[in-house]
Structures are given as structure tokens and as C-alpha cells.
Amino acid sequence: MVGLCLFSALTLVFVPSERSVPDSAGPRGQEGLDDGPDFLSEEDRGVSPRAVNVDLQTDATLQVDISDALSERDKVKFTVHTKSTLPNFKQNEFSVVRQHEEFIWLHDSFVENEDYAGYIIPPAPPRPDFDASREKLQKLGEGEGSMTKEEFTKMKQELEAEYLAIFKKTVAMHEVFLCRVAAHPVLRKDLNFHVFLEYNQDLSVRGKNKKEKLEDFFKNVVKSADGVLVAGVKDVDDFFEHEKTFLLEYHNRVKDASAKSDRMIRSHKNAADDINRIASSLYSLGTQDSTDVCKFFLKVSELFEKTRKIEARVAADEDLKLADLLKYYLRESQAAKDLLYRRSRSLVDYENANKALDKARAKNRDVLQAETSQQLCCHKFEKISESAKQELIDFKTRRVAAFRKNLVELAELELKHAKVKGLVTVRSR
Amino acid sequence: MCVCVCVCVCVQSGPASLPAEDISTNSNGPKQDSLFDDDPEDLFAEATEEVSLDSPERDVLLSDGPSPAITPITPPTSVITPRIGLAHDDMFTHSSFDEIEEEEGGDSFDIHIAVSDPEKVGDGMNAYMAYKVTTKTSLSLFKTDEFSVKRRFSDFLGLHSKLASKYLHIGYIVPPAPEKSIVGMTKVKVGKEDQSSNEFVEKRRSALERYLMRTVKHPILLKDPDVLQFLESSELPRAVSTQALSSAGLLRMVNKAADAVNKMTIKMNESDAWFEEKQQHFENLDVQLRKLHASVESLVCHRKELSVNTAQFAKSAAMLGNSEDHTALSRALSQLAEVEEKIDQLHQDQANADFYLFSELLGDYVRLITAVKGVFDHRMKTWQKWQDSQLLLQKKREAEAKLQFTNKPDKLQQAKDEIKELEGKVQQGERDFEQISKTIRKEVSRFEKERVKDFKTIIIKYLESLVQTQQQLIKYWEAFLPEAKAIS
Numbered sequence: 001m002v003g004l005c006l007f008s009a010l011t012l013v014f015v016p017s018e019r020s021v022p023d024s025a026g027p028r029g030q031e032g033l034d035d036g037p038d039f040l041s042e043e044d045r046g047v048s049p050r051a052v053n054v055d056l057q058t059d060a061t062l063q064v065d066i067s068d069a070l071s072e073r074d075k076v077k078f079t080v081h082t083k084s085t086l087p088n089f090k091q092n093e094f095s096v097v098r099q100h101e102e103f104i105w106l107h108d109s110f111v112e113n114e115d116y117a118g119y120i121i122p123p124a125p126p127r128p129d130f131d132a133s134r135e136k137l138q139k140l141g142e143g144e145g146s147m148t149k150e151e152f153t154k155m156k157q158e159l160e161a162e163y164l165a166i167f168k169k170t171v172a173m174h175e176v177f178l179c180r181v182a183a184h185p186v187l188r189k190d191l192n193f194h195v196f197l198e199y200n201q202d203l204s205v206r207g208k209n210k211k212e213k214l215e216d217f218f219k220n221v222v223k224s225a226d227g228v229l230v231a232g233v234k235d236v237d238d239f240f241e242h243e244k245t246f247l248l249e250y251h252n253r254v255k256d257a258s259a260k261s262d263r264m265i266r267s268h269k270n271a272a273d274d275i276n277r278i279a280s281s282l283y284s285l286g287t288q289d290s291t292d293v294c295k296f297f298l299k300v301s302e303l304f305e306k307t308r309k310i311e312a313r314v315a316a317d318e319d320l321k322l323a324d325l326l327k328y329y330l331r332e333s334q335a336a337k338d339l340l341y342r343r344s345r346s347l348v349d350y351e352n353a354n355k356a357l358d359k360a361r362a363k364n365r366d367v368l369q370a371e372t373s374q375q376l377c378c379h380k381f382e383k384i385s386e387s388a389k390q391e392l393i394d395f396k397t398r399r400v401a402a403f404r405k406n407l408v409e410l411a412e413l414e415l416k417h418a419k420v421k422g423l424v425t426v427r428s429r
Numbered sequence: 430m431c432v433c434v435c436v437c438v439c440v441q442s443g444p445a446s447l448p449a450e451d452i453s454t455n456s457n458g459p460k461q462d463s464l465f466d467d468d469p470e471d472l473f474a475e476a477t478e479e480v481s482l483d484s485p486e487r488d489v490l491l492s493d494g495p496s497p498a499i500t501p502i503t504p505p506t507s508v509i510t511p512r513i514g515l516a517h518d519d520m521f522t523h524s525s526f527d528e529i530e531e532e533e534g535g536d537s538f539d540i541h542i543a544v545s546d547p548e549k550v551g552d553g554m555n556a557y558m559a560y561k562v563t564t565k566t567s568l569s570l571f572k573t574d575e576f577s578v579k580r581r582f583s584d585f586l587g588l589h590s591k592l593a594s595k596y597l598h599i600g601y602i603v604p605p606a607p608e609k610s611i612v613g614m615t616k617v618k619v620g621k622e623d624q625s626s627n628e629f630v631e632k633r634r635s636a637l638e639r640y641l642m643r644t645v646k647h648p649i650l651l652k653d654p655d656v657l658q659f660l661e662s663s664e665l666p667r668a669v670s671t672q673a674l675s676s677a678g679l680l681r682m683v684n685k686a687a688d689a690v691n692k693m694t695i696k697m698n699e700s701d702a703w704f705e706e707k708q709q710h711f712e713n714l715d716v717q718l719r720k721l722h723a724s725v726e727s728l729v730c731h732r733k734e735l736s737v738n739t740a741q742f743a744k745s746a747a748m749l750g751n752s753e754d755h756t757a758l759s760r761a762l763s764q765l766a767e768v769e770e771k772i773d774q775l776h777q778d779q780a781n782a783d784f785y786l787f788s789e790l791l792g793d794y795v796r797l798i799t800a801v802k803g804v805f806d807h808r809m810k811t812w813q814k815w816q817d818s819q820l821l822l823q824k825k826r827e828a829e830a831k832l833q834f835t836n837k838p839d840k841l842q843q844a845k846d847e848i849k850e851l852e853g854k855v856q857q858g859e860r861d862f863e864q865i866s867k868t869i870r871k872e873v874s875r876f877e878k879e880r881v882k883d884f885k886t887i888i889i890k891y892l893e894s895l896v897q898t899q900q901q902l903i904k905y906w907e908a909f910l911p912e913a914k915a916i917s
Contacts, residue, residue, distance in 0.1 A: 250749075253745070253748050257746055259745075260744075263738045267735035268735055270731040271728060274724055274727045275728060277727075281720050281724055288714075297884075399755075403761070404758070404913065408913040408914055411906050412910065414906045415907060418899050418906065419903055421899045425895050426896055
């Protein structure tokens, strides 16, 4: 069908924003994929995507970013570009091509690494999801006969803009993940990470097959049951106790807020779509009317067009600043919760080891063994606690800064749009 | 019903040899107009005329008033003269129309009708909503400057059906009344005082107001005695025939079906390109307006949804702010929640504006255009009648010719009489047709003017409401910005 053809021939190339001067066309594609720029103004491209959700200091010793991205039929290929002065790398600057599965592999390798139990693992980027967009484009293709040519082109443009927006978002989220890893003092030294950055052939990471997915599922079940048990254990340390309760509540509320904000933004988009249809109806009314009211209609139709564009921008900005922020912190708070869980787990292990040691001492058997294991557990626990404390404090600072930044930007953008809308309306009176 | 009529009676200086019998026969009456062929300025500048072409009523009045016809120069009494001009004298129609417009210009068309104070009268299934109809005017037509009456919905419907039966088939565009809604009314009757029934009543109230205003804006309808009675008299006989399931209602439905069938079978030779063009124009307009109406309704729906979702988000953000332990951020989040709540209210108001201004206007016009199309259909029917009587005349003439050769003098005489009658009918049919065509032309131009004016006013009002919303939005976000910046 038309829609599918469009997509299969679609190859979007993402032009990096910081390095070259953004030309007005922005990401280009084939098949007449023009003007997404309607949608993206200069400022959007100017803002480097990595700064959207997290505040990160860029360290000269290791700088990672996604310089390019290609969208093919089913997958997205990211070009990961590294600049580093560290001795571990063969060159100072290099790029590799990675796919989404490889990011997931990297993330999972962190999670499974016992040494990193005491750190908040940066949450994995969500899978690039173009299904909704694809569906809409297909529907558009099917309904092509029922609407006028202008309407069709307009809707096509819109859908393309939407596709572009999703694309940009997914690139941004992958980049954020990499930057967080690069900024973390311990994780950046991870060997897997270096391999990920440098090995310029396919990592041949296959997606988990069914058996592994099932294993994962069971592991999760066990983990959550365990989590409940472990959560019941009252913590010695006030700080952690407080954090635990806080995080639990916070996580739930963020989830709720994220869902509601999504719904709100969707209604906003629907309203903008309606305004689009109204504009085109008014336009056709204006063109067929022979009286002087036709000019009037045309003007009003133009006004509605502009309004719609602005409304769509508003929705998109809200999406970016608010919804994405909430979603990101949803994932981060989950990661923080995981950290706390690991710590509690190790605490429980420690206490168990203590009890085992006492028992061994009482029976005077395997004392050395018990002692070593107890030492291990103690050591592990303390290590985790220490790093966890630091991590959680960092988390809070990061969170506050990110919220501040985004809320300020949100307010400014809303203001700007409202002013523009007001002007446009007044002017056409 | 009583018909107080102000008549434009014009003296004819020409041949006044019209037999009075013409008036008493049940022909289409306007024959007597040739009596009044002359300059209207001669006489009563009050060019307000009244027509009641309902055959039964006309019969009644005709029978009790042959005398006025014979004395044409009587001051306005109970003479009915179809206001429709004469086929013989174009000027007459023109000037009489102009007169009316002048007169209105002079009076500065000052009449304002408000429908307000819906209150529920009665209980249970027999309950109904009574509306107060207040008229403020400086027109000399009315007894006082300001007066109000209580009316119920079926009264409005009754008024419309009376006007429609009087005027539609001679080519006037009668504004359609608001639609019946059994579901809505039942909810109100049952007495649920909830949001949706309030909305329903409000919707109906504003629709009734618009209906009345549109009706009185029409210069002819304004002077109709039914309209005057509706606006002024405190007691109105109940219009029973408007009930959906009454016999009159069923009859209406049958008629509608018959009409639809007829429409398909009538093939009219359109000699006038103007009509063809206009009909096409209205068809297109109909389609466009319907589409626009659908989009606007969808917008209203989505905006309401948006407002609901925004309210929910506001609550959620407030909770989030509560659980946040960083005080400044927590405060900022609560502020955000408040802002969103206010915005939600804004959206709600905007949705209302969308609806009441824009969407209802479009709905009204969709219905109006249906009425316009109906008027065009009547023209076709008139043409058909004319053609039919012409055909009949032809047949009779042929029959007469045949009879000439046989020797039946009385049959011949009968045939001759019939032919004369038919000739009269044919002439009448032609006149009717031309009349209705003329009327339609004027009506359509008036309609278009009104339409343009209406749309312009409403859209400007709508735009102003948009501007207002934007300004409010700006205020809210400006208040929020410093809070957000204050997060340390």
C-alpha cells in the first residue's frame, strides 16, 4: 500500500545539531519527505538533545554522542561517536554503528555485574516505536481517495513531522543513556562499554530468544516477591529508610503523572488535528464562495492554519518538556529503587551471614568459612551502602536540576506560544 | 384566526372591469390584484401586506368579505390581498419592495428578542419547560415598547408550522425551528438536575432565541399576525399538531415521503440559468457546511476531553509535588498543578464558546439551507402545476375541436366553459411560477446577505474569545515562570 511504500523507502538521516550549522531543512529523507522543519524551529535543533532530561558535565577525557542516525524499515542505526583522551582507546576519535539491541545488551551487562550493585544503573532507552506512526500513515494511504489533494498533502506532512519527532526523541534517549554512562566515574571504565564504543564490527548481540525471555520473566517475578520481603526489613540507617519510603511513593506518583500528562497531550494533538480540518473546510468554503465573504473565509482559514501549527507545537513542547521528563524520571526512580533493593538484599545476606557465623561459632565448625563469607557480605554491604548514599544524593540533585530546567523551559515555551497565538489572532482581526 | 391586516391598496386607473366573481371563486385569488395595478405611492405608504393563503382560512375570509373587494380604496381592513406583486406590472413589485426596505431603514430595524428564564412547569411526563420571551422594540407595529410572554417549546413549533404552511410554497425562506429531541426532553421531565440536562436546556434556549431573531429579521414574516400574536398575546392556543405522534405528525411524514418521490419524477426544463447556478451553489454550500459542522463538533468534543485530562493531570502533579521532598521543587510542582487547573477551566470555557458560537451557527445554517432547497422544490412544483394545467388545456381544446363537428351544443358550451376556466388556470399557473421565481430571487439575495453578515459577526466574536483565552494563558504562565526559576 502507499503507506508502506513510503516507509520502506524512508531513510532519514539525522544531522547533528552541535557540530554543523543546522541548515533550515534539518533531517532529510527521500520520497519528498520535505518540511518537517515547519515543526522544528531553529531553537529545537539548537538544544542539544542530551541536555533535555539530565544535566551532565561533559568531561574532556571521554565524550560520547550520537552523530548520525538512519531509520530503515524495521530498525534504527545509530552512529556512536567518541572523542577521548584516555589511553585505553586506540584512537582519539572514532565512530561505530550500533543498533538498539546492542544498547540493551550493554545495559543488561551493567545490571548483571555484581560490582555495580551499588550504583544506579542508567535506565535503558526505550525501544524505537514507530508502529503508531506507521499505522496512521497506512490509514492515510487508504483514505487517500476520500479527501482533496490539499488535505492529503497536509496530513501527509503532519504525519511525516510526527515521525520525525519520534525519531528525534529516540535518538535523544539513546544518547542520554550513553552520556550518563560516560559521566559516571566508575561505569565509564567498564570494559563492555569500551568494546561497545570501539569495536567497529557487529557485536553480534542477538535479541533474547524465547527461552531467555521466559527466564527473564521468572527472574522478575522472583525479584519482585523478594523485593516485597526485603522491603519489610526495617533499615538501621535513617537516611536509607527515608529514601526507601520516599522513592516508593515518588515512583508511583511519577507513573501516574506521566500517564495523565500523556493523555492530556494526546487530547491536545487531537484538538490540533480538528483545527486542521476546520482550516481546510474553511478554505474550500472560501474558494467556492463568490461574494466578498470569500476573502474573509480565506483569511480565517489561514488563521486557523497558523493556530493549528502553534497548537501542535505546544503539544509537542509539552510532550518534550513535561511528558518526557516524567517518563525519564519514572525509569530513573525505578533504577534507584532497584539499587535500594540490591542494598537491602545484601543487608539481608549480611545478617544471614552473621547468623551463620554465630551458629558456626557455637558449633565450632566451619568457622573460618563462615567468617570469610561474613566478611565478604559485610564488605559488600558497606560498599553498596556507601556508594548508594552518594548515588541517591546525586539522583536528587540531578532530578531537581532537570525538573527546574524543564519546567522553566516549559513555561517559557508556553508563554511564547500563547503570545504568538494572541498576536496572530489579533492581527487577522 | 383573526387577521389584522394592513394592506397596500392601490388604485387602478386602468380597466377595472374585473368581475367580482373572480374573488369569490376559489382560484388563486391574486386576480384581484389587477385592481390594484397602480402606483403604491398614491395611497397608503404603509406597504405592509398580509397574506394568508391557507385555503380554508381564505375561504372563510373571502366569504365574509366580498364587499371590501368591491371597494378597493378602503383603508386597511380585513381584505386579503396576496402581497405578491403582479405579473403585469413589474414595477409594482419592485417599488413595493423598495418601500418596505426604506421603511425599515427609517425604523432602523429595532427589535430585539430574548428568550430566558427556563422554568419547569408541571410534573412527571406532562411537565414542560416554559420560557420567557421578551421583546424590546421601537417599531410601530407593536402596542408597547417592551413586553414579555411565556411560551413553551411546542408553541415555537406551532408558529413555525403555521408560517411554513403560509409562506413556503410561495417562495419565502422560512427559518426552521429547533429540532425536537425526545431523549433530551424526557431527561428534563424526569427531573434530573444534572449537568447534561442543564446543558440541554441551555442549548435549546439559545436555539429558540436565534430562531425568533431570525424570523423577525425577515421583513415579511415580522408582520405576520401569527408572529405578532406569538410575541404579544399572553395566551396562545396549544399547538397540538406538533406532537410527534399525533395524526398531523403522521400526515406530515406521509407528505414528506410523497414529496421525495415526486421530486425524483419531476424533470424541469430550467430556462433560467440563474436558478440552476444557485441550486448548484446551495448544494455545494450544503456539503461544505456539513463537513465544517462535523469538524467543529469534533473540536468541541476534543476540547472537552482536553479539559478533563488537564484537570486529572493537575491533580496528579499536585500529588507528585506533595511527595517531593525538595521544598522548592515541591512548591513549584504544586504551582504547576494550580496553573494546569486554571488552564483546564480555560479549555472548558473555550469549548463552550466553540460550541455556542460556531457549531450552533453552522447547524442552523445547515438547516436553513435545507429550507432554501425546499423553496426551490416548491418552485419546481409550481412549474409542474402550470405545465399540467397547460396540458389539460391542450387536451380540452382538442376535445372541443372534435366536438365542433358533432352536434351537441350544450356539450360544446360546457367544453367552452371548461376551456375558459382552464385558460384562466394556465395563466394563473404562469403568473404563480413567475411570482415564485421572483420571490425566490429576492429571498436568496437577502439570505446570502444575512448569511455573510451572520458568519462575519460570529466568527469575529469567536476570534475575540480566542484572543481572550490566549491572554489568560499568558497571565498564568507568566505567574508560574518565576516559581519555576526559584527552584534552587
